[in-house]
Amino acid sequence: MLEKRKLWKLMRLFDKREQSKVSYWLKGELRGHHGATYQLFELMCDPEVSIEQIWASLYPKKTFPERPFYDSGFRRLEHSLSGLLETWLAIDAFRKDEEEVELYLLKAFNYRLAKDLFKSKYKKAKRKLEAQPYRDDIYHKKLYRLLGLQIAHSIMFDLRDYGINIVDILKQLEKVIAHERMQYTILAMNYLRSQNRHPHKEMVNEHFRVFRKRINKSEIENDPVLKVYDGIIRLLDGEKILEEVGEAMQESLSLFHKEHQTNIYIAFLNSHIRNVEYDNLTAYHERTVKILEWGMELRFFGFGIN
Numbered sequence: 001m002l003e004k005r006k007l008w009k010l011m012r013l014f015d016k017r018e019q020s021k022v023s024y025w026l027k028g029e030l031r032g033h034h035g036a037t038y039q040l041f042e043l044m045c046d047p048e049v050s051i052e053q054i055w056a057s058l059y060p061k062k063t064f065p066e067r068p069f070y071d072s073g074f075r076r077l078e079h080s081l082s083g084l085l086e087t088w089l090a091i092d093a094f095r096k097d098e099e100e101v102e103l104y105l106l107k108a109f110n111y112r113l114a115k116d117l118f119k120s121k122y123k124k125a126k127r128k129l130e131a132q133p134y135r136d137d138i139y140h141k142k143l144y145r146l147l148g149l150q151i152a153h154s155i156m157f158d159l160r161d162y163g164i165n166i167v168d169i170l171k172q173l174e175k176v177i178a179h180e181r182m183q184y185t186i187l188a189m190n191y192l193r194s195q196n197r198h199p200h201k202e203m204v205n206e207h208f209r210v211f212r213k214r215i216n217k218s219e220i221e222n223d224p225v226l227k228v229y230d231g232i233i234r235l236l237d238g239e240k241i242l243e244e245v246g247e248a249m250q251e252s253l254s255l256f257h258k259e260h261q262t263n264i265y266i267a268f269l270n271s272h273i274r275n276v277e278y279d280n281l282t283a284y285h286e287r288t289v290k291i292l293e294w295g296m297e298l299r300f301f302g303f304g305i306n
Contacts, residue, residue: 002051007078010085011044019045022088037080099142106149115157135255136225137179144172182229185211189236190267224252232264235271242272265300
């Protein structure tokens with residue numbers, strides 16, 4: 001069946017407007033060569049086309065075979081066009097990520113030994129990154145990659161800055177590790193706390209015990225994002241600090257990217273639901289309603305209160 005082929009699935013990712021863009025790009029990539037590859041693309045733009053129609057157009061002098069998808073020539077065409085379409089999708093995704101484009105532009109400047117262009121672009125990229133409001137792991141990873149490019153630049157042009165650049169990137173690496181370790185610990189704990197039996201539960205619990213011993217308390221106190229993460233972890237571990245963590249979240253939630261805000265809120269809600277205060281159910285239910293209302297206001301449930 002044509003509909004089960006990888007090439008068919010790739011083609012169906014494009015609407016008519018995108019098909020026009022891909023068509024223009026393909027002509028440039030193929031440069032007039034491999035006409036059959038472009039012809040296959042044009043044929044498959046039609047969602048109603050059949051393999052019989054494709055075969056008749058590509059191979060007008062060849063009899064339609066019993067197993068057309070096993071034909072070596074047709075398979076090569078499929079493979080060639082699929083690879084080109086995947087390249088287009090990757091380029092399109094790359095272009096939409098402005099920060100990623102900036103990083104690769106800096107890399108290109110280093111590669112081409114464009115010292116002045118690199119310095120100017122690096123300063124602008126760093127100012128832009130530091131001006132945005134987020135300070136979670138996504139921010140720290142981007143800054144880490146930016147500092148890595150600066151190290152490569154100092155090796156080529158200014159070894160006097162190499163030492164301080166190495167220190168800066170090592171400090172940044174520590175921040176990336178701290179943020180990611182806490183983030184994934186929360187995801188693991190939040191999932192496994194909902195499982196009565198799980199083959200990996202003891203392994204995660206052992207990780208958590210080791211993790212708690214390594215926590216740098218002063219680092220947490222000086223980083224509002226890590227402070228929220230730490231509070232969520234302690235909640236998931238059964239500590240009765242819901243109000244304390246809720247206050248920290250309200251103060252610092254804007255420092256997290258939206259996807260992280262949702263994960264943190266769900267972990268916060270789950271930790272509350274799992275720790276029912278049976279001696280004061282009225283207060284428990286009132287608190288539950290407040291937490292749910294807060295989540296709806298922030299649209300964590302896909303809708304909000306007007």
